[in-house]
Every structure is written in C-alpha cells, then in structure tokens.
Amino acid sequence: xxxxxxxxxxxxxxxxxxxxxxxxxxxxxxxxxxxxxxxxxxxxxxxxxxxxxxxxxxxxxxxxxxxxxxxxxxxxxxxxxxxxx
Numbered sequence: 001x002x003x004x005x006x007x008x009x010x011x012x013x014x015x016x017x018x019x020x021x022x023x024x025x026x027x028x029x030x031x032x033x034x035x036x037x038x039x040x041x042x043x044x045x046x047x048x049x050x051x052x053x054x055x056x057x058x059x060x061x062x063x064x065x066x067x068x069x070x071x072x073x074x075x076x077x078x079x080x081x082x083x084x085x
Contacts, residue, residue, distance in 0.1 A: 002021060005017045005021075006018055006021070006043055007043070007044055011043070011046075011049035011050070011052075012082070014044075014045060015039060015045075015049075015053035015054060016053070016081065016082035017082060018034075018039060018042065019063065019071075019073050019078060020075065020079055022034075023072070023075055029072055030066055030070040030071060031070065031071060032070060033065060033069055036050040036054065039054075057073075057078070060077070061074060062074045062077050062078045062081075063078075
C-alpha cells in the first residue's frame, strides 16, 4: 500500500516515493511541493534528511522546483532509481 511505501526504507527512497505519488495524483504537469518540515513529518524522517534528499534530486535534475510551491520531476529517472512497485 502507499502507506507502507512511504513509511519504510531509507529516507531518500521515502522522499522519492512521496514525489512519485504526488506526481501520479496531480492533474497537470506539476504538483504542490511540501516543505522539508512537512515531508519529514509525513515520512517519519528528519527535516535534514528530507532536505538532503531533495537537494540531491535537484542536483541530478530529477526534481525541478517551480513558482508558487510547485514542482515537477523526471518521473522516469526517479522511478528507475527508487520505485519498487
């Protein structure tokens, strides 16, 4: 289930699976990007872990922040690396 996917495994994998879920449920090409604090609370990880994961995903071009707290992802790359489903 999605709860299991977001609450198990290492922190980078949890953040990646959250981003994939947000992208999957979005009605357009972007989605609302939660704050690092909110990601940590949702995923049961520290804010620092959420911040490190998102920073790495940005560096690799997998996460692209947009205006107004929105973002888009490179779904193929991110899912190839982290999606176990």
